[in-house]
Amino acid sequence: MMIPITYICHWVIKFIENFIFAEIVFKFLRNGGLAVFFRTLLSGSVVSVIVLLIYCVFSGDLSSIGSLFTSNWWDHTARCVLIEDWWKYCGIYAAVYTSYYARFVSQWSYISNLYNQIKNADISLCMSCGQNCDCDQHVQLTNCKSCAVEKLNGWKAGFIEDAETLHLVTKPLFAGVIYTWLTHNDSVAKMYKEYHSEAYAKSDDADKRYQKLLSDLRKNLKMDV
Numbered sequence: 001m002m003i004p005i006t007y008i009c010h011w012v013i014k015f016i017e018n019f020i021f022a023e024i025v026f027k028f029l030r031n032g033g034l035a036v037f038f039r040t041l042l043s044g045s046v047v048s049v050i051v052l053l054i055y056c057v058f059s060g061d062l063s064s065i066g067s068l069f070t071s072n073w074w075d076h077t078a079r080c081v082l083i084e085d086w087w088k089y090c091g092i093y094a095a096v097y098t099s100y101y102a103r104f105v106s107q108w109s110y111i112s113n114l115y116n117q118i119k120n121a122d123i124s125l126c127m128s129c130g131q132n133c134d135c136d137q138h139v140q141l142t143n144c145k146s147c148a149v150e151k152l153n154g155w156k157a158g159f160i161e162d163a164e165t166l167h168l169v170t171k172p173l174f175a176g177v178i179y180t181w182l183t184h185n186d187s188v189a190k191m192y193k194e195y196h197s198e199a200y201a202k203s204d205d206a207d208k209r210y211q212k213l214l215s216d217l218r219k220n221l222k223m224d225v
Contacts, residue, residue, distance in 0.1 A: 019046050031167035036100045044093035107166045156181050157191035170220040179217040
């Protein structure tokens with residue numbers, strides 16, 4: 001029975017995403033130095049093996065492949081051949097690490113700057129309203145430029161989506177703020193769910209995703225569930 005081409009394409013895309021780009025690491029770790037390290041090991045190893053296989057095929061010398069997949073791993077000769085070939089690919093690991101780390105720094109800078117802009121807008125809106133609104137410790141504004149407040153809440157919901165996409169939502173620096181926004185501001189929680197339903201498949205349950213996010217935040221903040 002022939003395998004549908006769409007299934008093959010889907011498998012190839014998932015393999016590239018999970019192993020060559022090491023996205024599978026984010027199922028176990030949040031974005032950060034440790035994730036960068038393990039992504040480098042996984043991506044670097046996969047790319048190195050692919051490069052080694054291509055080199056052996058085009059050069060006609062299959063001894064390196066034989067050493068890599070030898071049944072007798074502890075054979076001295078096999079290990080020496082493998083080491084002699086493998087060091088040539090160390091530059092791949094260095095390049096992968098540099099790429100992943102630079103991307104992490106860029107993502108961290110983006111989300112940090114976005115948070116600072118939101119807080120600046122929070123404070124500016126609160127100050128501009130004077131005594132015409134209530135500003136509590138969670139900066140929930142009432143009876144004050146309702147249109148601007150709703151847009152600000154939408155901005156906060158968008159921030160949470162961005163933090164999730166970049167795997168930074170459970171970072172302690174942001175987790176507490178995000179948890180407060182979601183649990184103390186119904187408008188932010190509602191918009192988060194609505195944005196989710198628009199951005200993802202209709203079959204995806206926004207409420208379950210919302211509850212899972214709260215659970216993950218409580219866990220990382222070491223709160224009693």
